[in-house]
Amino acid sequence: MERRPVTARSSSESVRGLPEATVARLPVYLRALTALAETDVRTCSSEQLAVAAGVGSAKLRKDLSYLGSYGTRGVGYDVAHLRYQIAREMGVTQDWAVVIVGIGNLGHALASYSGFRSRGFRTVALLDADRRRHGEEVAGLTVRPFDELDAIAREHAVSIGVIATPAAAAQDVADALVGAGVSSILNFAPTVLSVPDTVDVRKVDLSIELQILAYHEQRKAQL
Amino acid sequence: MERRPVTARSSSESVRGLPEATVARLPVYLRALTALAETDVRTCSSEQLAVAAGVGSAKLRKDLSYLGSYGTRGVGYDVAHLRYQIAREMGVTQDWAVVIVGIGNLGHALASYSGFRSRGFRTVALLDADRRRHGEEVAGLTVRPFDELDAIAREHAVSIGVIATPAAAAQDVADALVGAGVSSILNFAPTVLSVPDTVDVRKVDLSIELQILAYHEQRKAQL
């Protein structure tokens, strides 16, 4: 889906890029570090953190090594400091304005999900094309017409859009998001989106996850 | 997370195992084939199907090659036949009983999601520990007490459980699911679950997806 060379760091610090597999795990480490911090753990070894994150300790150390050397040999990592470094690297020390499009059952759930806010994502608008939903209050926001997207996106400098519409509407929504300057999209609709390659798309397909489980389940049964 | 050697097929047909990356894409091909079938396309080339699925055609052909030779050189694939073969391989020609635990906003959305039913998954029960939710009707099912899990799981031979509870409850729910004989779990709670290694767990963490987007977004901004 995405090529991103593990460019060795060059003269300037700004060219480094983390391996995608590492990027996908850093949020898990962040979550584990937050949990440790909440139980007043100040310091942890790679082994402890690995257990808390559900990965192997060698993998964890390799991942962290891409960020720099934030540990102390013989001791481990300072929980608060490592947490900050990962958050900074992931870009979640600043906060990001998000719009959610499609306020059906899933859109409701996403709008109400507290995990976004607590991790640096601020939902600034809920949009829906269906006039009957306009004006409805969800999680402290009012559902607004989809065609206000442009104005809202520019006003709040929205760079991330979430699509929670039916599949049939998703491509049009994506086009509109791109037109409004949104350059990252999280797509819950079960369809492939085509967007310019300056735009990042990630997809979450609930039924695909179940199908993957079904495959393994079936194999277990075959013994 | 899971080792699964690409065992070449041996004397008996039953030992084959597909690469995990392939397993994760087959449902996407299935979706694309269904869409083609609905527009009365009878036959398609790897190139057409690849476009519909959003992957490269070489990758698609390699993936399909693990299933066997279902194409015709110079012509392409028969849509209906290929669809059936993939569905069979994925185990979605039979149907699977599913329980959803935790009927908050997300549980509601999952219970109402039509994509499950249409792909071979039958939600047989909605469970919640909160007494105040018992008796509520959601998508044609009544929310029942969590401690009926055992009876329900055995009655319907449930092998897949979906956890949509808060993080704090998730491990207890997982333990109970395992105790009730469930051997595949889809976890929406933002926490690491520990389960016996006979049990498959897949996780979907909504805020992790956003964090990954934020990382790339931040990098784009740094230019």
Next chain:
DNA sequence: CTTTGTGAATGCTTTCACAGCA
């Protein structure tokens, strides 16, 4: 002449194992 199926090449990720540092 078209399009599949697949070895071989390339690139990415994980794992190993240990040198190096506190």
Next chain:
DNA sequence: TGCTGTGAAAGCATTCACAAAG
């Protein structure tokens, strides 16, 4: 002594490019 950080090895996944088949 204990634990990090990292080269080197092993294991997967993707891409290439073409022989084989219709």
